[in-house]
Amino acid sequence: MKRVSIITLFAFIFFYANAGAIKVVTTLTDLRSITELIGGDKVSVTSIATGYQNPHFVDPKPSYIISLSNADMFVTVGLDLETGWSPQLLSSSRNTKIQKGSAGYVDASDGVGLLQVPTAANRGEGDIHIFGNPHYWLDPLNGKVIARNIANGLERVDPSNKAMYESNLQIFYKNIDDKLKEWQAKMAPFKGAKIIAYHNEWVYFEKRFGLQIVDFMEPKPGIPPTPSQLVKVINEVKPNGIKVIISSPYFATSSSDVVAKQTGVKVLTMATSTGAFPSVKNYFDVFDYDINQLTAALK
């Protein structure tokens, strides 16, 4: 009985403590993680997508509208990554505070140096993004830009805590800088290592950590691997000294396994977002996990 009372008390305290927090909804878990680090106990954050699902293809379940309708702030990756699901959810939310152009709308891509911005939009090239490759959070330095955008958003909707958000932002910057040195030191011996990726979502990671993606399992973005593409990849492995195919939790590994069986390369399922695996609990863990995986496989 006593235990029940204590649990009830804590539940009561937790409920009312959160009731005054700034309610933030993010599209991806990485944005949630960074928002939690910047907002601290002043925010209550939920993410629509999980860390282990394909961010291009999240089902716009009406249940997400409940949290959006009550949100003070909405954070999106932008660059049309979520174009198939988030605009519909936003307009159904009936919440003016988080519509595009409102104070509570945060496009985390503002100010990010974009890669692979196409010069012509042609769907014959597959599922390309006309504003540039949207997987920019996989460069930890872009994490700093995201954090700045999120802090700006929090300061717009909750100016009374600006000092705290700025302080947390500086801590986040320092942590990224410190961790980046550690990550780059680990990756330095493998600078220029050639790898294969399943989908074109690693360009920012590749550039930051000095890898060289030679080819993709998908013949074109969004097109599943074809037999001819597998043959092409198999023929690229030995001449390029490729040791690894990197994939994501939401892609089937069967075609990569075929290449592995034929060539002996390792297939790594990497973390593309916070929560991809149980041990990947925050934005920093994404890089810890991936770099540990990669360095072990590239040795």
Added chain:
Amino acid sequence: MNRKFKSIYIHPAICLLSILFATVNLKAQTTTDSTAADSVLLKQIEAQMQAAPAEKPSGTQTRSSLSFNPDIGVIGDFQGSYISKGEKNFDMYLNETEISLQAVVDPYARADFFLSFGRNPETGKYGATVEEGYLTTLSLPAKLQLKAGKFREAVGRINPTHPHALPFIDLPNAYVNLFGEEGLNDEGVSLSWLIPNKAFYQEVIVQTTSGFSESPAFARSEGNHFVYLGHLKNFFTLSDNATLELGITGISGPNDSVRITNIAAGDLTYKWKPVAMNTYKSLTWQSEFYFSHNNQTANISTNAIGLYSFLQYQLAKRTFLTGRYDFAEKPYNSSIKEQAYSLTWGWYATEFSKMEVEAKTTDDNIGSRFYQAWLRWIFVIGAHGAHQY
């Protein structure tokens, strides 16, 4: 409870949470120790890093130029068909060309237009029509949303969906008997309210329309009678991978006997989609039930029922199989009963094109069994808006 009240009573909670969050932050901040601090390599990295945070990665590009033009898309629907009865058994045609124009109007509303260039199946000639054109508010208080214009009405699951997005080529018999091939798609206003229920999603929609679409069940009144519709949508998240939607609808409006037809409908949809592999595996079971009460004269009225139920299973990333059962009574003569079974195989090449083949067998109690088959190729250029879940 107001904000001041909360601020007085939550100090212990804030303290506890501050400690909790401080612990979490401390954990995140104390992972930076490096044993290689003095190495030459690390010094080189530090030198590189001094400039790195402020500058963008080399070789980056600026954004594409933007404009205020609406998102424009064109959807083509090419079909071939076979029917085992009648004079003409085979046919092929561009069933429909749909042009969509969608944009936010201002901070208060968005607009959606769907212009359709369809083929009249009897004459073979093409005609243009506004399939939908409506304004939707974004800024009403109290979780209300108003829609005005011409729109597909909120009857269950099939009617609000554009036919090219359905997992079969024909429409269920019961649906066609009541609402026609074009569905209940009418001019008027719609008000929806998101019920403030945190346990599960609930939405109430009330709509008033002119009856202009002249579906079999309703007709445009010469007087001041409109079609009235109410819909309650309940959506339950059963697990990360499974959802259930339960909807009920009531419609009342003038019919072509200058009297009133009342329709009650219910819809039930179960979806299973594993979150991690949602592009590879899924299962949907969807059913709708209709009951219509049609007043033909002061003394004569007809009650009729109809239903469909389909099961769709995703065989592979791009391959879907859908089996459907139809039962329908004619709303003006319930002694005429139809039963049909159909099977549709779909190959979804990309988000922008799909090919489907459907075979169907129909029995009724006035004629002999007949068979139908269709081939459909849907293709999209330009922008393509998201579909409802």
